[in-house]
Amino acid sequence: MIQRKLTLVMENKPGALARVVGLFHQRGYNIDSLHVDPIEDFEPFRFIEDELGIKFQVGEVSRLTIQTTVGDKLMRQILRQINKLIEVIAVSDDENTYLKGILRNENLL
Amino acid sequence: MKIAGNDILIQSLINEGVEYIFGYPGGAALHIYDSIFNQKEMQHILVRHEQGATHAADGYARATGKPGVVLVTSGPGATNAITGIATAFMDSIPMVVISGQVQSHLIGTDAFQETDMIGVSRPIVKHSFTVDKQENIAQIVKEAFHIATSGRQGPVVIDVPKDITNPDELFDFNYPEKANIRSYNPPIKPENHQVSRAVDAILTAERPVIYAGGGTISSNASNELRELNELIDFPVTNTLMGLGVYPGTGKRFLGMLGMHGTYQANMAMHNADLIIAVGARFDDRITNTPEKFAPKAKVIHFDVDHSSVSKIIEADIAVFGQVKDSLQAINNHLRSRKDEINKEKLSPWHQQISEWREKHGLDHQLYKNNSDEHPILPQAAVQHIYQESEGKAFVTSDVGQHQMFAAQYYHFDEPRKWINSGGLGTMGFGLPSAMGVKLAYPEEEVICITGEGSIQMCIQELSTCSQYKLPIKIFSINNLALGMVKQWQDMNYEGRHSSISYEDSLPDFVGLAESYGHVGIKITKNSELREGIAKALAIKDKLVFVDIYVDPNEHVYPMLVAPNGSLKDMWLGKGEKT
Secondary structure, X not given: OEEEEEEEEEXXXXXXXXXXXXXXXXXXOOXXXXXXXXXXXXXXXXXXXXXXXXXXXXXXXXXXXXXXXEOHHHHHHHHHHHHHOOOEEEEEOOOOEEEOOEEEOOOOO | OEEEHHHHHHHHHHXXXXXXXXXXXXXXXXXXXXXXXXXXXXXXXXXXXXXXXXXXXXXXXXXXXXXXXXXXXXXXXXXXXXXXXXXXXXXXXXXXXXXXXXXXXXXXXXXXXOOOHHHHHHHHOOEEEXXXXXXXXXXXXXXXXXXXXXXXXXXXXXXXXXXXXXXXOEEEOOOOOOOOOOOOOOOOOOXXXXXXXXXXXXHHOOOEEEEEOHHHHHOOOHHHHXXXXXXXXXOEEEOHHHOOOOOOOOOOEEEEXXXXXXXXXXXXXXXXXXXXXXXXXXXXXXXXOHHHOOOOOEEEEEEOOHHHOOOOOOOOEEEEOOHHHHHHXXXXXXXXXXXXXXXXXXXXXXXXXXXXXXXXOOOOOHHHOOOOXXXXXHHHHHHHHHHHOOOOOEEEEOOOHHHHHHHHHOOOOOOOOEEOOOOOXXXXXXXXXXXXXXXXXXXXXXXXXXXXXXXXXXXXXXXXHHHOOOOOEEEEXXXXXXXXXXXXXXXXOOOOOOOOOOOOOOOOHHHHHHHOOOEEEEEOOHHHHHHHHHHHXXXXXXXXEEEEEOOOOOOOOOEEOOOOOOOOOEEEXXXXXX
């Protein structure tokens, strides 16, 4: 078990954060730390815009970083469960990224 | 044309092709009910309790494949719907639940009949919406139906504050053609290299089993599964949720697997060298102790949901996508390599399975013994129901021993005919879900196999059946106790029967049914069983409640030995273990 960081890009909508936090409790995972803020500098996220053919507007999306202490197998499961949340656009751990539901074997965020 | 919020909501449902909406009115939903009154395209079914509404919509969805739709008011209306939403969620059933909410400016003030429905339902929905303004109603309804019916299906809640449906404020209405949700993209097509790896494994297997679950039914992939099996001739087992996806009377069918699965199905899984999991999720009622599950098997897992794969049992080959598309891809690939398929190679395996079946398979001929020297066996009651309905009925069930007997002894040859709460295990599901099925298929035989415990959890819906003239056939397997709990107490608590009996407080079910205008039949003797069941099924225009008194001491077998058992560790009878 080691501490790992998850990064999410998600729609900045009412209740969206509660879905992420609720999922951790519901599935028995633990949150060591949580940070969330609206994305203002879109430069690192241009690849998402290109991939989805959209343009982010200021205030529309947030970045979440979550630290959690788990083993490999559970980490993969957490990533996949988060990816299922409808408002999550992209989620990465150290090795993988789900971008709009599609798995990439690299950390893109 | 400009219309009000309540009409926008109802017109949106009509645009989605909704035929029936199951619900119960109340303060926060009154504007919506006024819109329902003013239209004719969609019929509202007034239930007697909101749990009944959700189960009825769920039954409709399971039988038709179309989403079930529910309308409830705020507060207690919404919370009463929760059990039904959770039931649909656990079995991945498409459903859209519209809940009234107090007016926007009252939210958070503990107003009359206010509940945070979005908060309360969050862990048991695929997604949920609060309607923030009238201009967004149509788009939200479109998105809700899209989410509920695509990918891994599930229930979606739309919470609608009362002011949003105010009939005095008018807005433009254009129903969107497509739901574009930029953050939602369920996988559709399987990847070629995974398909080709799966085919390699299929071609080299010597002791394979196909293990097909409810996802195969959701994906309407029954034909593709049957085509696959014509190509490769593998033994097939179904989960409780998958029954019917492969013919129950099919030559290669092993029966259900898992906790109360057949001996041959569990033995085949345990000894397999290849398990092909199709739309199934390896839950704890299937695997027994995961570390001891199928020790020699390679696993191919077909699923639309990434998070189901390798959650419990590590998959060697994962094929993501709609199961229907994945099976089509596999079948096409197999056809192109037809000369490599060697069915002969499987004969020792089929032989082994036949031996298991001979040795400890279920006895499907119990119904032939109609002697009054012993009480009615619940298994024989189900066998008679199967015989008399010619195996063609839709069968809903509640939860407990009767459910397992129905799953073991009623053979389903078609998908969507067996309607039960597999994941959540909700008592009270059987009767209201049968209402949804009967509304969808009024000409078909719809049977509810229940118990005297479960039926009382939603028995108020007998009144709904009377109002809408739904001639369902209810067969209550009455063992005068909460049978499955009693079985566990017999097996694990030295027969201490804690809180499983109603003593003498059971109602006269025949009289109860008659008081609602239905027909009641009571059967207490073996010699009356066949005739009583046949008589009930012959009554076409009325609901018949058949109260069948069975042996109160019967247990469901086989039963997996837990904890720490594998799939080969089963109880085969009282005191008899593998």
